[in-house]
Amino acid sequence: MLVAAASVALVGASLGVGVYYGAGDGRILAGVHLADTDLGRLSVPQASALLERFGKEFQEERITLKTADKNWEFTFGELGARLDTKKIITTAFEVGRRGSFPERLIQVWRASRHGMALREPIVLSERRLRQVVGQIARERNTPALNARIDLETGIQYPERSGLEVDIDGTAARIQAAVAARRPGIVRILERRVLPRTTLANLHQIGAVELLSTYSTLVGPESDHRTRNMMLAVRALDGAIIRPGEVFSFNATTGPKTPARGYLPAPEIADDRMVTGTGGGVCQVSSTLYNAALLAGMEVVERRAHSQFLDYIPLGRDATVYDGLIDLKLRNARAHPVVLSAQIKQSRLTVGVLGHKEDLPFPQVVVGQVEAVEPGVQNKFDPALPMGQRVIETNPKQGYRVNVYRVFFKDGVEVGRELLSRDYYRAQDEVIRVGIGGNITQRAPEGR
Numbered sequence: 001m002l003v004a005a006a007s008v009a010l011v012g013a014s015l016g017v018g019v020y021y022g023a024g025d026g027r028i029l030a031g032v033h034l035a036d037t038d039l040g041r042l043s044v045p046q047a048s049a050l051l052e053r054f055g056k057e058f059q060e061e062r063i064t065l066k067t068a069d070k071n072w073e074f075t076f077g078e079l080g081a082r083l084d085t086k087k088i089i090t091t092a093f094e095v096g097r098r099g100s101f102p103e104r105l106i107q108v109w110r111a112s113r114h115g116m117a118l119r120e121p122i123v124l125s126e127r128r129l130r131q132v133v134g135q136i137a138r139e140r141n142t143p144a145l146n147a148r149i150d151l152e153t154g155i156q157y158p159e160r161s162g163l164e165v166d167i168d169g170t171a172a173r174i175q176a177a178v179a180a181r182r183p184g185i186v187r188i189l190e191r192r193v194l195p196r197t198t199l200a201n202l203h204q205i206g207a208v209e210l211l212s213t214y215s216t217l218v219g220p221e222s223d224h225r226t227r228n229m230m231l232a233v234r235a236l237d238g239a240i241i242r243p244g245e246v247f248s249f250n251a252t253t254g255p256k257t258p259a260r261g262y263l264p265a266p267e268i269a270d271d272r273m274v275t276g277t278g279g280g281v282c283q284v285s286s287t288l289y290n291a292a293l294l295a296g297m298e299v300v301e302r303r304a305h306s307q308f309l310d311y312i313p314l315g316r317d318a319t320v321y322d323g324l325i326d327l328k329l330r331n332a333r334a335h336p337v338v339l340s341a342q343i344k345q346s347r348l349t350v351g352v353l354g355h356k357e358d359l360p361f362p363q364v365v366v367g368q369v370e371a372v373e374p375g376v377q378n379k380f381d382p383a384l385p386m387g388q389r390v391i392e393t394n395p396k397q398g399y400r401v402n403v404y405r406v407f408f409k410d411g412v413e414v415g416r417e418l419l420s421r422d423y424y425r426a427q428d429e430v431i432r433v434g435i436g437g438n439i440t441q442r443a444p445e446g447r
Contacts, residue, residue: 027041028095029096029107029116030112031112031114031116034051034092035117037054039118040111047092051089052085054083054085058082058181059083061075061076061181062074062075063184064184064185065136065170065186065187066185066187067188076183078132079124079129079174079178080124080127080129081122082122082123083121083122084121088118088120088121092118122181124179129175130167133170134167136188137164141162141163141165142162142164143162143193143235143261144160145162145195145234145237145238146195146198147159147195147201148197148238149338151210151351159195159197161193161194161195162193162194163190164193165190169189173186173189196238196239196240197338201240202238205240205335208337208338208353208354210353211296211351211354211356212294212295212351212352213291213294213352214287214349215347215349216312216348217311219346221343223265224263226343228256228278228279229280231261231262232253232284233284233342233343233348235252236284236288236339237340237342239252240336241297241338241339242331242336243333243335247329248326249285249318249327250326250327253281253284255322257277257278263278264279265278266280268319282305282320284341284350285320285327286312287348287350288318288329288339289302289316289317289318290312290316290350291350293362293364293405294362295337295352296333296359296360297329297331298329299328299419301326302318302327302420303325304318304319306425307396307398307424307427314424315366315402315403316366316403333354333357334355334357335354335357336354338353338354360408360414361407361408361409362407362408363405364404364406365403365405366404367401367402367403367404368400368402369399370399370400370401371398372399372423372425373397374428374429375429376428377431378432378433379392379430379433380432380433381436383436384432384433384436386435388433389434391430391432392430393427393428394427394429395426395427396427397426398424398425401422401424403419404416404417405417405419
């Protein structure tokens with residue numbers, strides 16, 4: 001113990017009492033540095049000014065994101081990276097000031113004899129980084145196209161592979177390069193996306209006939225809603241459903257994300273119309289639902305919207321939402337069926353092709369429609385003059401409806417199936433009623 005105490009005393013003596021107690025003069029100890037930048041003997045304001053320039057230089061360093069045929073150049077700052085200069089100053093100022101007395105002496109000795117290098121604490125905004133990579137993905141991603149059968153001509157068209165940016169893998173590569181302060185080139189990770197259906201698959205099925213079609217009207221192709229529908233249609237087109245197989249709309253069309261090209265468009269959520277990514281896809285699922293009903297497919301899972309829609313008859317819609325609500329159909333036939341989907345001349349058409357068998361011919365019948373009248377809600381508003389009434393939300397009628405599928409053979413009904421009992425909520429009229437005082441114009445004051 002006496003020897004250890006003597007050693008510490010000797011260290012303190014060798015450093016000089018003035019050097020140690022210099023840690024109390026409000027300056028960073030000599031020997032403390034960040035990379036090649038010396039912070040020793042600087043006051044906090046001086047170090048802050050120096051590190052501000054150092055941080056700007058860091059953010060201006062450039063990195064190139066590269067694919068086989070294109071480059072994108074960004075600064076570290078544009079990728080959401082910055083140096084945590086406050087943490088650097090705090091860490092630098094604590095050298096020789098934190099810990100027990102012997103620990104502080106050792107810190108002072110190390111800084112004066114060997115120098116003390118500080119780490120560069122880099123802060124990287126994961127949200128901003130994923131925005132950058134996601135934008136590149138939207139530009140690069142190309143969906144795979146199935147081999148398909150044209151509804152009008154019956155011609156079979158070959159499949160085409162797609163391309164998809166690996167957002168997670170690419171973001172991790174960029175993060176590693178920035179953390180190592182390694183400007184230069186980072187290669188974007190891309191993967192090939194294979195189609196689900198090939199010409200060989202269609203040839204194995206053999207000749208097929210049109211079992212059913214169903215069409216709905218769509219808006220102009222420039223409309224976000226229509227563009228979302230086109231993405232879903234491409235995923236459906238050419239899909240094969242084997243005998244006994246359960247088809248999932250969500251699994252077939254994939255996530256409705258911006259990185260996959262889906263855009264914000266109107267959709268129903270919480271009983272009201274809002275804007276959401278992928279709005280319009282439910283029209284594709286609803287059109288498919290009706291074509292499947294007419295082809296005699298079994299309904300495994302289907303849910304109606306909370307409000308009725310003008311593009312489809314009551315009780316004939318099928319809402320979907322990634323991870324929560326799906327449309328699932330089973331092929332109850334003895335042979336595979338092939339889906340064909342297209343948008344032409346403002347019309348979305350889904351067809352089901354397969355082998356015609358000696359099965360009853362189905363028709364869909366909507367019956368027992370019961371209207372549900374909307375109510376009236378008054379909302380008192382002190383911002384409106386007393387008694388003034390302003391309609392905030394127009395009323396919309398609701399419905400209860402039963403839907404049946406009726407089977408015919410040789411023109412005679414041979415069976416009837418209850419498909420669904422749906423309830424479309426009425427939308428109350430909402431009126432704001434003024435409860436404020438009378439509004440009078442104040443006379444101008446004299447000059």
